[in-house]
Amino acid sequence: MPCPALPDGFDFTDPDLLHQRVPLPEFAELRAAEPVRWIPQPVNIAGFQDEGYWAVTRHADVRYVSTHPEIFSSTLNTAIIRFGEHMDRASLDAQRLILLNMDPPEHTRVRQIVQRGFTPRAIRALEERLRDRAQSIVANARTHSGPFDFVTEVACELPLQAIAELIGIPQDDRVKIFEWSNKMIAYDDPEYAITEQVGAESAAELIAYAMGMAAERKQCPAHDIVSTLVAAEDEGNLNSDEFGFFVLMLSVAGNETTRNAITHGMHALLTHPEQWELYKSERPSTAAEEIVRWATPVNAFQRTATQDTELGGKLIRKGDRVGIFYASANHDPEVFENPDVFDVMRDPNPHLGFGGGGPHYCLGKSLAVLEIDLIFNAIADAMPDLTLTGDPRRLRSAWINGVKELQVTAG
Secondary structure, eight states: OOOOOOOTTOOTTOHHHHHHOOOHHHHHHHHHHOSEEEEEOOTTTTSSSSSEEEEEOSHHHHHHHHTOTTTEESTTTOSOSOOOTTOOHHHHHHGGGSGGGOOTTHHHHHHHHHGGGGSHHHHHHHHHHHHHHHHHHHHHHHTOSSOEEHIIIIITHHHHHHHHHHHTOOGGGHHHHHHHHHHHHOTTOGGGTOOHHHHHHHHHHHHHHHHHHHHHHHHSOOSSHHHHHHSOGGGTOOOHHHHHHHHHHHHIIIIIHHHHHHHHHHHHHHHSHHHHHHHHHHOOTTHHHHHHHHHOSBOEEEEEESSOEEETTEEEOTTOEEEEEHHHHTTOTTTSSSTTSOOTTOOSOOOOTTOSSSTTSOTTHHHHHHHHHHHHHHHHHHOTTOEEOSOOEEOOOSSBOOEEEOEEEOO
């Protein structure tokens, strides 16, 4: 087996790297030659007191790690693969209160409660309202006589409005959610001048806001998901703290990821004009899943080994961090025919853009797919001649495949 031709010191979580591109050629090298590889890092550069992590790049191995939480823990070092170098252990341990960073059985208990808000019936109940909102968002964007930013005018709006609808946040407060969630993930991007302290303060503000909502609903229940989740704690519902951390997770998982999927999807359609024409004429139900595969908004999460184990022919020691790279898995030629081709008709499409299965499979997948379908149908109806006027400006991040700005004209 040939050695992968990676430069010395190459790190798949280097925010400068993801600021420029997703390292698909390097992922291909590893999948072919060394699908599980140790990636050394300077001690504490990622906020962990260790010297690196294992990069897992094949689809099958990412699924295996995802579906064996007893071996690969989300709690020990959280699911975030890289923080800043000033992250301390106390702050790291506090992250365990977020569903994303829990292991069974605690994860099972909390997820069983919050998934009440994501039943097929609950999502269907939102569909008409979100369709109207998608059409209104696009109609407003269409009024621009010149170039406008697709991210702020279109892509971010429907996810924010969907979250507001889902948990009863007043629509006027969605700007707060947008700003808080941006600050929580932007600590790697110098343009925002956001420190980890500012990010932590934003998280605290969002949690306090959500806890206030929970307290209000306990006093005066309403017909919304908040009341359902927090009423009668002794009957197996969330306490106010748990609800606060749930809203924090939702603001990132349900806002940032869907927003970036929509932005990447629009860019892909406009740079593959034959696919845009195909989408406009056929409106395939397969398009949303291909957009998520192509975008893979979360490039990677991590797990930590709870015991010595073997994966991909490598011995992983207890306590080692393991990076599961969804972007690589979603381009695995053993699973996808022509994986580097954007194809809105792709079917089947067993991508891992919503996670690799197991307990942390995306709770809001159905809602995200619905939002993507609704917004692109609205764009195809009202702005079929949408045109790019500039290249996307990417977010500098260690783990999010984000776009800050995408200039377009309505045509």
